[in-house]
Amino acid sequence: MxxxxxxxxxxxxxxxxxxxxxxxxxxxxxxxxxxxxxxxxxxxxxxxxxxxxxxxxxxxxxxxxxxxxxxxxxxxxxxxxxxxxxxxxxxxxxxxxxxxxxxxxxxxxxxxxxxxxxxxxxxDGQEEHYFLIQTSEETLRIKVTEIHYIESHSHIMAYHLPDRILESRGRLDDLEEQLSPYGFYRSNRGYLINLHYVTGVSDGCCIIDGNMLPVSRRKKAEFMEKLSQIL
Structure with missing residues (x-):
């Protein structure tokens, strides 16, 4: 019960x-x-x-x-x-x-x-989802909820997890399509953030784990709407 x-x-x-x-x-x-x-x-x-x-x-x-x-x-x-x-x-x-x-x-x-x-x-424990990350050394099965944000640099995707950063080749456009159903939002060209971990908004940035991650001006209104919906 x-x-x-x-x-x-x-x-x-x-x-x-x-x-x-x-x-x-x-x-x-x-x-x-x-x-x-x-x-x-x-x-x-x-x-x-x-x-x-x-x-x-x-x-x-x-x-x-x-x-x-x-x-x-x-x-x-x-x-x-x-x-x-x-x-x-x-x-x-x-x-x-x-x-x-x-x-x-x-x-x-x-x-x-x-x-x-x-x-x-x-x-019921049914809401957990997993995501495969292919690094240069191995393929890892990671809980989607463990990904705080993803940073893109020249087709290298840096996955920021609670205790480490994993790097893998890819395209942020593809990751946005795959992860948006789980509360992720493309804040600008280089960042895909997990809205569940945003702890504040200041000076055109959102704050995750103490890091200031930029939110593009044209996306600010939509970002704030999505943030209010995700909680």
């Missing part, structure tokens, strides 16, 4: 989410146990790390969602976090606590179903 926590201080949204989950269970046949909390303080008190997914309102009266999420991450690295927000600009804050996604108020069932489906794929 899937265990979901709803952390929401507004009664109308708690009621709406309860109805949406009941509707989802009836439609999908899945069994979901739901626990409700009215504030961030309520969920972190005696937290037991037995939730698969937490829907967290980012704005609450006593302890806001980001503060609660930081505390939860100290205790639970695996639980899936999804923020409930009223303003899209809050979305980028979720990267700090590795949030999977967000739901924008006012809530609609179709959007809720889409987001919940994505989260449950992660719960």
């Amino acid at each position: 899937i265990h979901i926590a709803i952390v929401e201080d507004e009664e109308k949204y708690r009621k709406q989410l309860r109805e949406y989950i009941e509707q989802y269970c009836e439609k999908s046949g899945k069994q979901i146990q739901t626990s409700f909390f009215q504030d961030g303080e309520d969920i972190i008190e005696n937290y037991t790390a037995d939730f698969d997914l937490i829907f967290m309102d980012i704005q609450m009266r006593f302890m806001d969602g980001m503060t609660a999420a930081r505390e939860i991450r100290k205790l639970d690295k695996k639980v899936i976090l999804m923020f409930i927000i009223s303003i899209a600009t809050y979305a980028i804050e979720g990267y700090e606590v590795d949030a999977l996604d967000y739901i924008l108020k006012p809530l609609s069932y179709n959007m809720f179903e889409q987001k919940l489906n994505r989260a449950l794929l992660r719960v």
